[in-house]
Amino acid sequence: xxxxxxxxxxxxxxxxxxxxxxxxxxxxxxxxxxEDERAPVDGAEFRRVLGHFATGVTVVTAPxxxxxxxxxxxxxxxxxxxxxxxxxxxxxxxxxxxGPAGFxxxxxxxxxxxxxxxxxxxxxxxxxxxxxARAGVFCVNVLGAGQGPLCRAFAVSGxxxxxxxxxxxxxxxxxxxxxxxxxVPAWIDCTVHAVHTGGDHLIVVGRVExxxxxxxxxxxxxxxxxxxxxxxxxx
Numbered sequence: 001x002x003x004x005x006x007x008x009x010x011x012x013x014x015x016x017x018x019x020x021x022x023x024x025x026x027x028x029x030x031x032x033x034x035e036d037e038r039a040p041v042d043g044a045e046f047r048r049v050l051g052h053f054a055t056g057v058t059v060v061t062a063p064x065x066x067x068x069x070x071x072x073x074x075x076x077x078x079x080x081x082x083x084x085x086x087x088x089x090x091x092x093x094x095x096x097x098x099g100p101a102g103f104x105x106x107x108x109x110x111x112x113x114x115x116x117x118x119x120x121x122x123x124x125x126x127x128x129x130x131x132x133a134r135a136g137v138f139c140v141n142v143l144g145a146g147q148g149p150l151c152r153a154f155a156v157s158g159x160x161x162x163x164x165x166x167x168x169x170x171x172x173x174x175x176x177x178x179x180x181x182x183x184v185p186a187w188i189d190c191t192v193h194a195v196h197t198g199g200d201h202l203i204v205v206g207r208v209e210x211x212x213x214x215x216x217x218x219x220x221x222x223x224x225x226x227x228x229x230x231x232x233x234x235x
Contacts, residue, residue, distance in 0.1 A: 052224070052225060053224075054222050054223065054224040054229075055106040055107075055222065055223050055224075056106070056108070056142060056143075056220050056221065056222060056223075057104065057105075057106055057142075057143045057151050057220075057221045057222070057223050057228075058104070058105050058106070058108045058120070058140050058141055058142050058143060059102050059103070059104055059105070059140075059141045059143065059150070059151065059154045059181060059184075060102060060103055060105050060108075060120060060122075060132070060138050060139070060140055060141075061100060061101065061102040061138060061139050061141060061170075061178050061179040061180075061181070062100060062101045062102070062131060062132040062135040062137060062138045062139075062176075062178050062179075063100055063135055063137070063172070063176065063177045063178050063179070064099050064100050064101075065101070065131055065134050065135050099163065099165060100165055100178070100179045101128050101131040101132055101135070102128070102154050102164055102165065102179065103122070103126070103128045103129075103154055103155070103164075104151050104152075104154040104155035105120050105121075105122070105140075106223055107120055107121035107122075107201075108120045108140060111205060115207060116207065116208035117193060117205055117206065117207055117208065118140065118188055118190060118205075118206050118208060119203060119204060119205050119206070120140070120204050120206075121198065121201045121202065121203055121204070122201060122202050122204060123200060123201055123202075124197075124200055124201060124202055125200075126202075129202065129204075132192075133192065133195070135176075135178075136191060136192050137175075137176035137177070137178055137189075137190065137191050137192065138176070138178050138190055138192070138206065139173040139176060139178035139179060139180055139187055139188065139189050139190065140187065140188040140190065140206070141179075141180065141181045141184045141187050142184055142185055142186040142187065142188075142220065143184060143185075143220070143221040144183070144184060144185040144217065144218035144219065144220060144221055145218050145219045145220065145221050145230035145231070146218065146221070146230075147183065147184070147221050148221060148228040150168070150181065151221065151228070153168065165179070168181065168182075169181070169182035169183075170182055173187065173189035173210065174189060174210050175189050175191075175209040175210045176189050176190070176191065176209065184214075185213060185214055185217030185218050185220065186211070186212065186213040186214070186217065187211065187212055187213075188206075188208055188210075188211045189208070189209050189210040189211060190206030190207060190208055190209060191206065191207050191209055192204065192205075192206060192207075193205045193206055193207040219231045219232070
């Protein structure tokens with residue numbers, strides 16, 4: 001597992017500890033799920049059933065990075081498991097210095113209190129994740145009720161050079177400088193702590209460096225069976 005993580009991080013240009021050279025993973029468009037990883041479950045049925053589990057919704061962001069490496073064009077986008085909020089990231093023109101990166105993500109969870117860790121999942125084929133991996137930092141923006149349009153802005157294809165941050169107000173998270181979107185009920189500023197493989201996704205573990213929530217914050221935005229909703233507490 002450790003060797004897999006090192007190979008992945010080397011393939012996207014993230015710093016790793018010194019050690020013998022290892023072969024990088026194949027480009028995103030050549031990565032595939034092995035036959036022994038495939039379950040005898042229909043993909044559409046898997047999504048339909050798992051869609052009954054209501055989740056919160058986040059946008060994971062990272063600061064603008066160095067120019068994109070050439071010769072490794074990704075084609076598929078970011079997919080979050082089971083919930084049908086799949087997105088496509090846009091890598092920008094080869095060699096261009098991209099703006100900040102971000103994608104909508106349901107597969108977010110707290111992981112550990114001591115040390116403070118969180119996790120999220122992202123598709124191996126993601127074109128946005130390599131930019132976050134190179135930055136080594138990110139901010140999880142927890143969306144509130146009424147921010148469905150903001151979520152959709154980060155969950156659509158970036159093909160053709162669309163800027164997901166166009167018209168989006170944000171400042172910077174205090175430790176990592178990742179975009180902190182305006183009006184979100186809560187945010188978690190993180191450094192990349194570990195990356196593990198999980199089928200056709202990567203399991204990203206982040207170490208929490210700073211976090212905050214607005215006083216009297218709005219109710220959370222929820223996603224259930226392909227539709228947005230909100231939460232009403234019972235007395």
